[in-house]
Amino acid sequence: MSLPKPMMRGLLAKRLRFHLPLAFALSLFAAGIVKFGVTEPRKRAYEEFYKHYDPVKDFEEMREAGIFESVGPSKE
């Protein structure tokens, strides 16, 4: 016949040569998105929150709302 001989060898190597770098790139990209879209904003949010956080005031507010069992609202 006049057909050319098909590729007999190196089929996996050929596939890996393309897909392996692509897989690495996509994984790094996904990790980058998570880092800069999720973890960094979260870290900043916590930093911001605790900059001016007063735990005692927080506790008093919760106490007044009456959610605790060990201590009730302050008696006026």
Added chain:
Amino acid sequence: MLASRALSLAGKRALSTAVCLRGGHGVAKIDSYALPTYIDERDTPLPDICYVQNLSPDQVSLKEKEKGSWAALSNEEKIALYHISFNQSYAEMTQGSAEWKTVCGGVFFFIGLTALVLFWQRKYVYGPVPHTFDPEYKAKELQRMLDMKVNQVQGLASKWDYENKQWKK
């Protein structure tokens, strides 16, 4: 074995293949599904048997010609020889079809049907939900969560404006 010995006393003729066919004590009859079969599968490039088992006279003569020099075979003869050994070519057997559309359609249809069934079930089989689902009860639950300051950094309580007693804009 003993039965065949006994039968040989009656006469060799008694030991006919009829005994075998009746599943007697002769040679076991091989059912067709136990014999090697031909299959078009991507993983088996060389099936157990040739596709065409009973060659026509043309094919017999072609097989004779194959014993000579292959350069003497024309392209059509080579293809005919291929089709004696194999049914579909790799290209034919691995080609896709539009079956996936039918499958997807069927899947979605039956999921929809199931939804109707579940609808009916929710209405006619299940009893009423607990009182904890009443809107007033749910409001009290939410108020308690806000009092507890649930997830006040990024979550629920962080979205509530405690001064103005409303959700943050």
